[in-house]
Amino acid sequence: MKILAYVKPYKKKLIVALIASVLATLVWLAVPLGLRELLDAVFDDGDMALLNRVTGVLIGLFISQALLGFWGSYSLDWIGEKIVADLRKNLYEHLNRLSLKFYSNQRLGEITSRLTNDVAAIRDAVTGTLSEGLTQSINLVGSVVLMVYLNWRLSLIIFVTVPVITLAVRYFGQLIRKLSRDVQDRLADTTAIAEEALGAIESVKSFAREPYEVGRYNTGVDTLFDTARKKVLFSNLFWSSVGVVFMSTMIVIFWYGGTEVLAGRLSAGDLVAFIFFAFNIGRSMGGMSRVYTVFSSAVGASERIFGLMEEQPDVEDHPDAVELRDVKGAVSFEDVSFHYEENQPVLRDINFSCKPGDIVALVGPSGAGKTTLLKLIPRFYDVQKGTIRFDGTDISTVTQQSLRNQIAIVPQDIQLFGSTIRENIRYGRLDATDREVEDAAKFAQAHDFIMEHPDGYEAMVGERGIKLSGGQRQRVAIARAILKNPNILLLDEATSSLDSESEAAVQLALNHLMKSCTTFVIAHRLSTIQNATTILVMDNGRILEKGTHQQLLEQNGLYRRLYDIQFHKETVTDNEI
Incomplete structure:
Protein backbone atom coordinates (compact mmCIF):
# COMPACT_ATOMS: atom_id res chain seq x y z
CA MET A 1 0.00 0.00 0.00
CA LYS A 2 1.09 3.58 -0.67
CA ILE A 3 0.50 4.39 2.98
CA LEU A 4 3.65 2.42 3.78
CA ALA A 5 5.73 5.20 2.20
CA TYR A 6 4.72 7.35 5.17
CA VAL A 7 6.37 4.86 7.56
CA LYS A 8 9.90 5.49 6.27
CA PRO A 9 10.70 8.60 8.40
CA TYR A 10 9.92 6.60 11.54
CA LYS A 11 11.76 3.41 10.60
CA LYS A 12 14.06 3.31 13.63
CA LYS A 13 11.26 3.95 16.09
CA LEU A 14 9.19 1.31 14.31
CA ILE A 15 11.95 -1.31 14.63
CA VAL A 16 12.27 -0.68 18.37
CA ALA A 17 8.48 -0.84 18.78
CA LEU A 18 8.28 -4.09 16.82
CA ILE A 19 11.04 -5.66 18.91
CA ALA A 20 9.21 -4.67 22.12
CA SER A 21 5.92 -6.06 20.80
CA VAL A 22 7.54 -9.32 19.69
CA LEU A 23 9.23 -9.76 23.08
CA ALA A 24 5.96 -8.99 24.89
CA THR A 25 4.17 -11.63 22.82
CA LEU A 26 6.92 -14.22 23.39
CA VAL A 27 6.73 -13.58 27.14
CA TRP A 28 2.96 -14.07 26.97
CA LEU A 29 3.46 -17.39 25.20
CA ALA A 30 5.71 -18.49 28.08
CA VAL A 31 2.92 -17.93 30.63
CA PRO A 32 1.00 -21.19 29.84
CA LEU A 33 4.23 -23.14 30.18
CA GLY A 34 4.73 -21.52 33.59
CA LEU A 35 1.18 -22.44 34.57
CA ARG A 36 1.87 -26.02 33.53
CA GLU A 37 4.93 -26.12 35.82
CA LEU A 38 2.93 -24.57 38.66
CA LEU A 39 0.09 -27.11 38.43
CA ASP A 40 2.42 -30.05 38.07
CA ALA A 41 4.40 -28.81 41.08
CA VAL A 42 1.20 -28.87 43.14
CA PHE A 43 -0.61 -31.97 41.89
CA ASP A 44 2.24 -34.24 40.85
CA ASP A 45 5.23 -33.31 43.04
CA GLY A 46 3.72 -31.50 46.02
CA ASP A 47 6.86 -29.33 45.98
CA MET A 48 6.13 -26.09 47.90
CA ALA A 49 9.51 -24.53 47.11
CA LEU A 50 9.01 -25.17 43.39
CA LEU A 51 5.50 -23.72 43.65
CA ASN A 52 6.90 -20.51 45.18
CA ARG A 53 9.63 -20.21 42.53
CA VAL A 54 7.21 -20.78 39.63
CA THR A 55 4.76 -18.28 41.13
CA GLY A 56 7.54 -15.69 41.38
CA VAL A 57 8.59 -16.36 37.79
CA LEU A 58 4.97 -16.00 36.62
CA ILE A 59 4.63 -12.64 38.38
CA GLY A 60 7.87 -11.52 36.73
CA LEU A 61 6.57 -12.68 33.34
CA PHE A 62 3.33 -10.75 33.77
CA ILE A 63 5.17 -7.55 34.76
CA SER A 64 7.67 -7.91 31.88
CA GLN A 65 4.88 -8.60 29.40
CA ALA A 66 2.92 -5.58 30.61
CA LEU A 67 5.91 -3.22 30.34
CA LEU A 68 7.04 -4.51 26.93
CA GLY A 69 3.47 -4.59 25.67
CA PHE A 70 2.85 -1.02 26.81
CA TRP A 71 5.99 0.30 25.17
CA GLY A 72 5.43 -1.61 21.92
CA SER A 73 1.72 -0.72 21.63
CA TYR A 74 2.26 2.92 22.60
CA SER A 75 5.13 3.33 20.14
CA LEU A 76 3.25 1.67 17.29
CA ASP A 77 0.13 3.72 17.99
CA TRP A 78 2.27 6.89 18.15
CA ILE A 79 3.75 6.04 14.76
CA GLY A 80 0.27 5.33 13.41
CA GLU A 81 -1.09 8.66 14.62
CA LYS A 82 1.95 10.49 13.23
CA ILE A 83 1.57 8.77 9.85
CA VAL A 84 -2.08 9.78 9.68
CA ALA A 85 -1.21 13.36 10.71
CA ASP A 86 1.37 13.49 7.91
CA LEU A 87 -1.16 12.07 5.47
CA ARG A 88 -3.78 14.60 6.50
CA LYS A 89 -1.29 17.48 6.09
CA ASN A 90 -0.08 16.24 2.71
CA LEU A 91 -3.63 15.72 1.46
CA TYR A 92 -4.70 19.21 2.52
CA GLU A 93 -1.57 20.74 0.99
CA HIS A 94 -2.26 18.82 -2.23
CA LEU A 95 -5.89 20.00 -2.27
CA ASN A 96 -4.64 23.58 -2.03
CA ARG A 97 -2.31 22.98 -4.99
CA LEU A 98 -5.09 21.75 -7.27
CA SER A 99 -6.46 24.19 -9.80
CA LEU A 100 -9.89 25.81 -9.89
CA LYS A 101 -10.93 23.44 -12.67
CA PHE A 102 -10.74 20.51 -10.24
CA TYR A 103 -13.06 22.23 -7.75
CA SER A 104 -15.52 23.22 -10.45
CA ASN A 105 -16.03 19.51 -11.19
CA GLN A 106 -16.20 18.29 -7.57
CA ARG A 107 -18.70 18.54 -4.73
CA LEU A 108 -17.05 20.22 -1.75
CA GLY A 109 -18.83 17.88 0.67
CA GLU A 110 -17.24 14.84 -0.96
CA ILE A 111 -13.79 16.40 -0.72
CA THR A 112 -14.41 17.23 2.94
CA SER A 113 -15.50 13.65 3.55
CA ARG A 114 -12.25 12.36 2.08
CA LEU A 115 -10.27 14.68 4.35
CA THR A 116 -12.22 13.68 7.48
CA ASN A 117 -14.06 10.36 7.23
CA ASP A 118 -11.65 8.53 4.93
CA VAL A 119 -8.58 9.71 6.83
CA ALA A 120 -10.32 8.62 10.05
CA ALA A 121 -10.84 5.13 8.56
CA ILE A 122 -7.14 4.92 7.74
CA ARG A 123 -6.28 6.20 11.22
CA ASP A 124 -8.35 3.41 12.79
CA ALA A 125 -6.55 0.87 10.65
CA VAL A 126 -3.04 2.18 11.17
CA THR A 127 -3.24 2.98 14.88
CA GLY A 128 -5.54 0.17 15.96
CA THR A 129 -4.34 -2.70 13.80
CA LEU A 130 -0.63 -2.09 13.33
CA SER A 131 0.25 -3.42 16.78
CA GLU A 132 -2.68 -5.84 17.05
CA GLY A 133 -1.98 -7.45 13.68
CA LEU A 134 1.64 -8.06 14.60
CA THR A 135 1.06 -9.41 18.10
CA GLN A 136 -1.88 -11.60 17.11
CA SER A 137 0.11 -13.11 14.23
CA ILE A 138 2.98 -14.03 16.56
CA ASN A 139 0.49 -15.26 19.15
CA LEU A 140 -1.19 -17.50 16.60
CA VAL A 141 2.00 -19.03 15.20
CA GLY A 142 3.60 -19.41 18.62
CA SER A 143 0.52 -21.04 20.12
CA VAL A 144 0.27 -23.52 17.25
CA VAL A 145 3.96 -24.50 17.58
CA LEU A 146 3.72 -24.98 21.35
CA MET A 147 0.46 -26.93 21.07
CA VAL A 148 2.13 -29.38 18.71
CA TYR A 149 5.01 -29.58 21.16
CA LEU A 150 2.66 -30.40 24.04
CA ASN A 151 0.44 -32.95 22.25
CA TRP A 152 0.35 -33.33 18.49
CA ARG A 153 -2.75 -35.59 18.57
CA LEU A 154 -4.80 -32.99 20.45
CA SER A 155 -3.52 -30.32 18.05
CA LEU A 156 -5.21 -32.04 15.12
CA ILE A 157 -8.59 -30.88 16.45
CA ILE A 158 -7.51 -27.22 16.15
CA PHE A 159 -5.99 -27.85 12.72
CA VAL A 160 -9.37 -29.03 11.46
CA THR A 161 -11.00 -25.82 12.74
CA VAL A 162 -8.45 -23.30 11.46
CA PRO A 163 -9.06 -23.90 7.71
CA VAL A 164 -12.82 -23.53 8.24
CA ILE A 165 -12.35 -20.20 10.02
CA THR A 166 -9.80 -19.08 7.39
CA LEU A 167 -12.30 -19.71 4.57
CA ALA A 168 -14.96 -17.80 6.51
CA VAL A 169 -12.55 -14.89 7.01
CA ARG A 170 -11.77 -14.81 3.30
CA TYR A 171 -15.42 -14.93 2.16
CA PHE A 172 -16.85 -12.52 4.71
CA GLY A 173 -13.77 -10.30 4.52
CA GLN A 174 -14.23 -9.62 0.80
CA LEU A 175 -17.93 -8.96 1.33
CA ILE A 176 -17.33 -6.63 4.28
CA ARG A 177 -14.58 -4.83 2.37
CA LYS A 178 -16.97 -4.03 -0.49
CA LEU A 179 -19.70 -2.94 1.92
CA SER A 180 -17.20 -0.79 3.85
CA ARG A 181 -16.27 0.99 0.63
CA ASP A 182 -19.95 1.50 -0.16
CA VAL A 183 -20.56 2.90 3.35
CA GLN A 184 -17.76 5.46 2.87
CA ASP A 185 -19.20 6.47 -0.52
CA ARG A 186 -22.70 6.89 0.92
CA LEU A 187 -21.24 8.85 3.84
CA ALA A 188 -19.49 11.18 1.39
CA ASP A 189 -22.79 11.67 -0.46
CA THR A 190 -24.70 12.61 2.69
CA THR A 191 -21.89 14.93 3.82
CA ALA A 192 -22.01 16.67 0.43
CA ILE A 193 -25.81 17.09 0.63
CA ALA A 194 -25.60 18.58 4.12
CA GLU A 195 -22.72 20.91 3.28
CA GLU A 196 -24.43 22.18 0.12
CA ALA A 197 -27.68 22.93 1.93
CA LEU A 198 -26.13 24.48 5.04
CA GLY A 199 -23.74 26.51 2.91
CA ALA A 200 -26.72 27.97 1.04
CA ILE A 201 -29.02 28.16 4.08
CA GLU A 202 -30.24 31.64 3.16
CA SER A 203 -31.45 30.40 -0.23
CA VAL A 204 -33.00 27.34 1.39
CA LYS A 205 -34.99 29.50 3.77
CA SER A 206 -35.91 32.13 1.18
CA PHE A 207 -37.53 29.45 -0.98
CA ALA A 208 -38.96 27.66 2.08
CA ARG A 209 -37.18 24.49 1.00
CA GLU A 210 -36.33 23.21 4.49
CA PRO A 211 -38.65 20.16 4.12
CA TYR A 212 -37.15 19.39 0.70
CA GLU A 213 -33.56 19.59 1.98
CA VAL A 214 -34.42 17.54 5.09
CA GLY A 215 -36.05 14.95 2.84
CA ARG A 216 -33.04 14.90 0.52
CA TYR A 217 -30.69 14.43 3.45
CA ASN A 218 -32.93 11.79 5.04
CA THR A 219 -32.96 9.84 1.79
CA GLY A 220 -29.17 9.89 1.76
CA VAL A 221 -29.01 8.82 5.42
CA ASP A 222 -31.50 6.00 4.77
CA THR A 223 -29.34 4.76 1.90
CA LEU A 224 -26.29 4.99 4.17
CA PHE A 225 -28.16 3.11 6.92
CA ASP A 226 -29.23 0.35 4.57
CA THR A 227 -25.63 -0.17 3.40
CA ALA A 228 -24.29 0.02 6.96
CA ARG A 229 -27.00 -2.44 8.11
CA LYS A 230 -25.81 -4.98 5.57
CA LYS A 231 -22.23 -4.49 6.73
CA VAL A 232 -23.24 -4.96 10.39
CA LEU A 233 -25.37 -8.00 9.49
CA PHE A 234 -22.57 -9.84 7.73
CA SER A 235 -19.99 -8.79 10.33
CA ASN A 236 -22.09 -10.19 13.18
CA LEU A 237 -23.02 -13.27 11.17
CA PHE A 238 -19.32 -13.88 10.66
CA TRP A 239 -18.48 -13.45 14.35
CA SER A 240 -21.34 -15.69 15.44
CA SER A 241 -20.31 -18.43 13.00
CA VAL A 242 -16.68 -18.27 14.13
CA GLY A 243 -17.82 -18.34 17.77
CA VAL A 244 -19.92 -21.46 17.27
CA VAL A 245 -17.11 -23.26 15.44
CA PHE A 246 -14.49 -22.26 17.98
CA MET A 247 -16.48 -23.05 21.13
CA SER A 248 -17.50 -26.40 19.67
CA THR A 249 -13.82 -27.08 19.11
CA MET A 250 -13.01 -26.14 22.71
CA ILE A 251 -15.62 -28.59 24.03
CA VAL A 252 -14.09 -31.35 21.94
CA ILE A 253 -10.62 -30.41 23.26
CA PHE A 254 -11.91 -30.55 26.85
CA TRP A 255 -13.41 -33.96 26.26
CA TYR A 256 -10.48 -35.49 24.40
CA GLY A 257 -7.92 -33.83 26.69
CA GLY A 258 -9.75 -35.22 29.69
CA THR A 259 -9.54 -38.71 28.27
CA GLU A 260 -5.80 -38.22 27.67
CA VAL A 261 -5.28 -37.12 31.29
CA LEU A 262 -7.26 -40.10 32.59
CA ALA A 263 -5.21 -42.39 30.36
CA GLY A 264 -2.00 -40.94 31.78
CA ARG A 265 -0.75 -39.68 28.42
CA LEU A 266 -1.19 -36.03 29.43
CA SER A 267 -0.69 -34.23 32.75
CA ALA A 268 -3.20 -31.81 34.22
CA GLY A 269 -0.67 -29.00 33.69
CA ASP A 270 -0.27 -29.96 30.03
CA LEU A 271 -4.05 -29.88 29.53
CA VAL A 272 -4.40 -26.45 31.15
CA ALA A 273 -1.50 -25.09 29.08
CA PHE A 274 -3.01 -26.64 25.94
CA ILE A 275 -6.42 -25.09 26.63
CA PHE A 276 -4.69 -21.74 27.30
CA PHE A 277 -2.98 -21.98 23.90
CA ALA A 278 -6.26 -22.96 22.25
CA PHE A 279 -7.92 -19.86 23.68
CA ASN A 280 -4.89 -17.90 22.52
CA ILE A 281 -5.45 -19.16 18.99
CA GLY A 282 -9.13 -18.25 19.18
CA ARG A 283 -8.35 -14.81 20.49
CA SER A 284 -5.64 -14.31 17.86
CA MET A 285 -7.92 -15.36 15.00
CA GLY A 286 -10.65 -13.08 16.35
CA GLY A 287 -8.16 -10.23 16.60
CA MET A 288 -6.86 -10.86 13.10
CA SER A 289 -10.41 -10.95 11.80
CA ARG A 290 -11.05 -7.55 13.38
CA VAL A 291 -7.81 -6.33 11.86
CA TYR A 292 -8.94 -7.62 8.47
CA THR A 293 -12.33 -5.92 8.80
CA VAL A 294 -10.83 -2.55 9.77
CA PHE A 295 -8.10 -2.99 7.16
CA SER A 296 -10.75 -3.67 4.50
CA SER A 297 -12.48 -0.39 5.36
CA ALA A 298 -9.14 1.40 5.23
CA VAL A 299 -8.28 -0.03 1.80
CA GLY A 300 -11.37 1.54 0.27
CA ALA A 301 -10.65 4.82 2.04
CA SER A 302 -7.01 4.82 0.97
CA GLU A 303 -8.00 4.17 -2.66
CA ARG A 304 -10.13 7.31 -2.61
CA ILE A 305 -7.52 9.39 -0.77
CA PHE A 306 -4.64 8.40 -3.01
CA GLY A 307 -6.92 8.85 -5.99
CA LEU A 308 -7.16 12.49 -4.87
CA MET A 309 -3.41 12.62 -4.30
CA GLU A 310 -2.86 11.48 -7.89
CA GLU A 311 -4.93 14.36 -9.26
CA GLN A 312 -2.59 16.80 -10.97
CA PRO A 313 -3.12 20.58 -11.10
CA ASP A 314 -4.18 21.87 -14.50
CA VAL A 315 -2.04 24.94 -13.86
CA GLU A 316 1.52 24.19 -12.76
CA ASP A 317 4.71 26.16 -12.48
CA HIS A 318 7.19 25.52 -15.26
CA PRO A 319 10.36 23.76 -13.98
CA ASP A 320 12.33 26.88 -14.89
CA ALA A 321 9.75 29.35 -13.57
CA VAL A 322 11.19 32.52 -12.06
CA GLU A 323 9.96 34.95 -9.43
CA LEU A 324 7.99 37.91 -10.77
CA ARG A 325 9.32 41.08 -9.18
CA ASP A 326 9.12 44.87 -9.56
CA VAL A 327 5.88 44.80 -11.55
CA LYS A 328 4.96 48.19 -12.98
CA GLY A 329 1.54 47.13 -14.23
CA ALA A 330 1.64 46.90 -18.03
CA VAL A 331 -0.64 44.04 -19.15
CA SER A 332 -1.19 42.65 -22.62
CA PHE A 333 -3.33 39.88 -24.12
CA GLU A 334 -1.95 38.53 -27.40
CA ASP A 335 -4.31 36.37 -29.51
CA VAL A 336 -5.73 34.72 -26.38
CA SER A 337 -8.37 32.03 -26.75
CA PHE A 338 -9.79 29.91 -23.94
CA HIS A 339 -12.38 27.22 -23.25
CA TYR A 340 -13.47 25.27 -20.18
CA GLU A 341 -14.76 22.37 -22.29
CA GLU A 342 -13.59 21.19 -25.70
CA ASN A 343 -15.41 22.77 -28.66
CA GLN A 344 -17.12 25.30 -26.36
CA PRO A 345 -15.01 28.47 -26.71
CA VAL A 346 -15.47 31.11 -24.02
CA LEU A 347 -12.87 33.64 -25.25
CA ARG A 348 -11.73 34.03 -28.85
CA ASP A 349 -8.74 35.93 -30.20
CA ILE A 350 -8.52 38.50 -27.41
CA ASN A 351 -6.02 41.27 -28.15
CA PHE A 352 -5.42 44.40 -26.08
CA SER A 353 -2.77 46.07 -23.96
CA CYS A 354 -2.70 48.63 -21.18
CA LYS A 355 -0.09 50.81 -19.52
CA PRO A 356 0.76 50.93 -15.80
CA GLY A 357 -1.94 52.81 -13.90
CA ASP A 358 -4.59 52.33 -16.61
CA ILE A 359 -8.18 51.52 -15.73
CA VAL A 360 -9.57 48.86 -18.07
CA ALA A 361 -13.33 48.35 -17.89
CA LEU A 362 -15.05 45.23 -19.23
CA VAL A 363 -18.67 45.58 -20.27
CA GLY A 364 -21.11 43.47 -22.19
CA PRO A 365 -24.11 41.20 -21.73
CA SER A 366 -24.05 38.26 -19.28
CA GLY A 367 -22.06 35.31 -20.62
CA ALA A 368 -19.83 37.52 -22.76
CA GLY A 369 -16.66 36.18 -21.03
CA LYS A 370 -15.80 39.15 -18.81
CA THR A 371 -15.30 37.20 -15.55
CA THR A 372 -13.38 34.48 -17.36
CA LEU A 373 -11.01 37.08 -18.79
CA LEU A 374 -10.35 38.36 -15.26
CA LYS A 375 -9.63 34.81 -14.02
CA LEU A 376 -6.92 34.39 -16.66
CA ILE A 377 -4.92 37.35 -15.32
CA PRO A 378 -3.92 35.64 -12.02
CA ARG A 379 -3.56 32.42 -14.03
CA PHE A 380 -6.38 30.54 -12.35
CA TYR A 381 -6.62 28.81 -15.72
CA ASP A 382 -4.10 28.39 -18.54
CA VAL A 383 -5.01 29.69 -21.96
CA GLN A 384 -5.22 27.21 -24.83
CA LYS A 385 -3.88 29.75 -27.30
CA GLY A 386 -1.99 33.02 -27.10
CA THR A 387 0.01 34.76 -24.39
CA ILE A 388 -0.69 37.03 -21.41
CA ARG A 389 2.19 39.31 -20.40
CA PHE A 390 3.01 41.48 -17.39
CA ASP A 391 5.56 44.15 -18.33
CA GLY A 392 6.47 42.02 -21.34
CA THR A 393 6.96 38.81 -19.31
CA ASP A 394 4.87 35.78 -20.22
CA ILE A 395 2.97 34.94 -17.01
CA SER A 396 3.28 31.21 -17.74
CA THR A 397 7.07 31.51 -17.16
CA VAL A 398 6.80 32.87 -13.61
CA THR A 399 5.73 31.18 -10.38
CA GLN A 400 2.04 31.35 -9.56
CA GLN A 401 2.81 32.52 -6.03
CA SER A 402 4.86 35.51 -7.17
CA LEU A 403 2.31 36.35 -9.88
CA ARG A 404 -0.65 36.37 -7.49
CA ASN A 405 1.31 38.33 -4.91
CA GLN A 406 1.09 41.25 -7.36
CA ILE A 407 -2.71 41.02 -7.68
CA ALA A 408 -5.68 41.81 -5.45
CA ILE A 409 -9.18 40.66 -6.33
CA VAL A 410 -12.54 41.93 -5.11
CA PRO A 411 -15.11 39.52 -6.54
CA GLN A 412 -18.85 39.93 -6.78
CA ASP A 413 -19.38 36.87 -4.57
CA PRO A 486 -1.33 45.42 -5.23
CA ASN A 487 0.17 46.38 -8.57
CA ILE A 488 -2.80 44.85 -10.39
CA LEU A 489 -6.37 45.25 -9.07
CA LEU A 490 -9.29 43.14 -10.31
CA LEU A 491 -12.79 44.37 -9.47
CA ASP A 492 -15.75 42.18 -10.40
CA GLU A 493 -18.81 44.30 -9.61
CA ALA A 494 -17.03 45.36 -6.42
CA THR A 495 -19.65 47.96 -5.44
CA SER A 496 -22.76 46.11 -6.59
CA SER A 497 -24.11 45.50 -3.06
CA LEU A 498 -23.68 49.07 -1.80
CA ASP A 499 -26.29 51.78 -1.51
CA SER A 500 -25.71 55.00 -3.41
CA GLU A 501 -24.12 56.84 -0.46
CA SER A 502 -21.79 53.95 0.45
CA GLU A 503 -20.95 53.35 -3.20
CA ALA A 504 -19.86 56.96 -3.63
CA ALA A 505 -17.68 56.75 -0.51
CA VAL A 506 -16.12 53.42 -1.48
CA GLN A 507 -15.60 54.63 -5.03
CA LEU A 508 -13.46 57.43 -3.63
CA ALA A 509 -11.39 54.84 -1.74
CA LEU A 510 -11.09 52.70 -4.86
CA ASN A 511 -10.07 55.74 -6.91
CA HIS A 512 -7.32 56.38 -4.37
CA LEU A 513 -6.16 52.77 -4.66
CA MET A 514 -6.42 52.78 -8.46
CA LYS A 515 -3.91 55.61 -8.72
CA SER A 516 -1.13 53.27 -7.63
CA CYS A 517 -2.00 50.22 -9.73
CA THR A 518 -3.42 48.94 -13.00
CA THR A 519 -7.11 48.16 -12.58
CA PHE A 520 -9.47 45.85 -14.41
CA VAL A 521 -13.09 46.39 -13.53
CA ILE A 522 -16.29 44.63 -14.55
CA ALA A 523 -19.28 46.91 -14.14
CA HIS A 524 -22.84 46.61 -15.35
CA ARG A 525 -23.61 50.19 -14.31
CA LEU A 526 -21.88 52.09 -17.08
CA SER A 527 -22.07 55.34 -15.11
CA THR A 528 -19.32 54.00 -12.80
CA ILE A 529 -16.74 53.47 -15.56
CA GLN A 530 -16.96 56.66 -17.58
CA ASN A 531 -13.48 57.68 -16.43
CA ALA A 532 -11.88 54.36 -17.46
CA THR A 533 -8.77 54.67 -19.62
CA THR A 534 -10.01 51.89 -21.90
CA ILE A 535 -13.39 50.20 -22.14
CA LEU A 536 -13.55 46.75 -23.74
CA VAL A 537 -16.99 45.86 -25.03
CA MET A 538 -17.40 42.10 -25.13
CA ASP A 539 -19.98 39.72 -26.54
CA ASN A 540 -19.86 36.01 -27.24
CA GLY A 541 -16.23 35.75 -26.10
CA ARG A 542 -14.90 38.48 -28.41
CA ILE A 543 -13.93 42.12 -28.04
CA LEU A 544 -16.31 43.96 -30.34
CA GLU A 545 -15.41 47.53 -29.43
CA LYS A 546 -12.53 49.27 -27.69
CA GLY A 547 -12.07 52.87 -26.61
CA THR A 548 -12.96 55.54 -24.08
CA HIS A 549 -16.51 56.25 -22.95
CA GLN A 550 -16.91 59.17 -25.34
CA GLN A 551 -15.32 57.31 -28.27
CA LEU A 552 -17.65 54.33 -27.82
CA LEU A 553 -20.72 56.54 -27.61
CA GLU A 554 -19.75 58.11 -30.92
CA GLN A 555 -19.31 54.69 -32.57
CA ASN A 556 -23.02 54.06 -32.04
CA GLY A 557 -22.45 50.30 -31.51
CA LEU A 558 -23.23 47.81 -28.74
CA TYR A 559 -21.86 50.11 -26.00
CA ARG A 560 -24.14 52.94 -27.12
CA ARG A 561 -27.15 50.60 -27.10
CA LEU A 562 -26.30 49.33 -23.59
CA TYR A 563 -25.79 52.88 -22.39
CA ASP A 564 -29.09 54.12 -23.86
CA ILE A 565 -30.96 51.19 -22.28
CA GLN A 566 -29.46 51.89 -18.83
CA PHE A 567 -29.92 55.65 -19.14
CA HIS A 568 -33.56 55.14 -20.10
CA LYS A 569 -34.17 52.80 -17.14
CA GLU A 570 -32.54 55.20 -14.69
CA THR A 571 -34.57 58.12 -16.08
CA VAL A 572 -37.81 56.13 -15.79
CA THR A 573 -36.98 55.11 -12.23
CA ASP A 574 -36.16 58.68 -11.22
CA ASN A 575 -39.41 59.96 -12.77
CA GLU A 576 -41.40 57.27 -10.96
CA ILE A 577 -39.84 58.28 -7.66
Missing part, protein backbone atom coordinates in the same frame (compact mmCIF):
# COMPACT_ATOMS: atom_id res chain seq x y z
CA ILE A 414 -17.45 37.89 -1.45
CA GLN A 415 -15.77 35.05 0.43
CA LEU A 416 -15.04 35.77 4.07
CA PHE A 417 -13.72 33.38 6.72
CA GLY A 418 -15.69 32.63 9.87
CA SER A 419 -13.26 34.53 12.10
CA THR A 420 -12.97 38.16 13.18
CA ILE A 421 -13.24 41.24 11.00
CA ARG A 422 -9.61 42.06 11.78
CA GLU A 423 -8.40 38.62 10.67
CA ASN A 424 -10.42 38.83 7.46
CA ILE A 425 -8.89 42.19 6.54
CA ARG A 426 -5.39 41.07 7.58
CA TYR A 427 -5.72 38.16 5.14
CA GLY A 428 -4.64 40.69 2.51
CA ARG A 429 -1.23 40.97 4.20
CA LEU A 430 -0.56 38.64 7.09
CA ASP A 431 2.23 40.73 8.64
CA ALA A 432 0.16 43.93 8.72
CA THR A 433 -0.08 45.78 12.03
CA ASP A 434 -3.40 46.57 13.72
CA ARG A 435 -2.94 50.21 12.72
CA GLU A 436 -2.49 49.26 9.05
CA VAL A 437 -5.58 47.04 9.19
CA GLU A 438 -7.65 49.89 10.62
CA ASP A 439 -6.28 52.39 8.09
CA ALA A 440 -7.31 50.05 5.26
CA ALA A 441 -10.78 49.77 6.77
CA LYS A 442 -11.06 53.55 6.93
CA PHE A 443 -10.10 53.89 3.26
CA ALA A 444 -12.76 51.28 2.43
CA GLN A 445 -15.38 53.18 4.47
CA ALA A 446 -15.70 50.15 6.76
CA HIS A 447 -14.29 51.59 9.99
CA ASP A 448 -17.51 53.27 11.13
CA PHE A 449 -19.77 50.24 10.90
CA ILE A 450 -17.06 48.08 12.48
CA MET A 451 -16.79 50.40 15.50
CA GLU A 452 -20.57 50.37 15.93
CA HIS A 453 -20.27 46.70 16.91
CA PRO A 454 -19.57 46.10 20.66
CA ASP A 455 -16.53 43.95 19.78
CA GLY A 456 -15.24 46.26 17.06
CA TYR A 457 -12.56 44.66 14.93
CA GLU A 458 -12.72 41.49 17.07
CA ALA A 459 -16.35 40.86 16.07
CA MET A 460 -16.93 37.45 14.54
CA VAL A 461 -18.37 37.64 11.02
CA GLY A 462 -19.94 34.15 11.10
CA GLU A 463 -19.67 31.40 8.52
CA ARG A 464 -18.92 33.04 5.15
CA GLY A 465 -19.61 36.44 6.72
CA ILE A 466 -23.29 35.74 7.33
CA LYS A 467 -23.44 38.23 10.25
CA LEU A 468 -22.59 41.11 7.91
CA SER A 469 -24.77 42.69 5.27
CA GLY A 470 -23.82 42.34 1.61
CA GLY A 471 -22.46 45.87 1.53
CA GLN A 472 -20.47 45.36 4.73
CA ARG A 473 -18.94 42.17 3.38
CA GLN A 474 -17.94 44.01 0.24
CA ARG A 475 -16.28 46.83 2.18
CA VAL A 476 -14.32 44.30 4.27
CA ALA A 477 -13.17 42.66 1.03
CA ILE A 478 -12.16 46.03 -0.40
CA ALA A 479 -10.23 46.82 2.80
CA ARG A 480 -8.45 43.49 2.40
CA ALA A 481 -7.47 44.44 -1.16
CA ILE A 482 -6.33 47.92 -0.07
CA LEU A 483 -4.15 46.38 2.64
CA LYS A 484 -2.42 44.16 0.07
CA ASN A 485 -1.42 47.29 -1.90
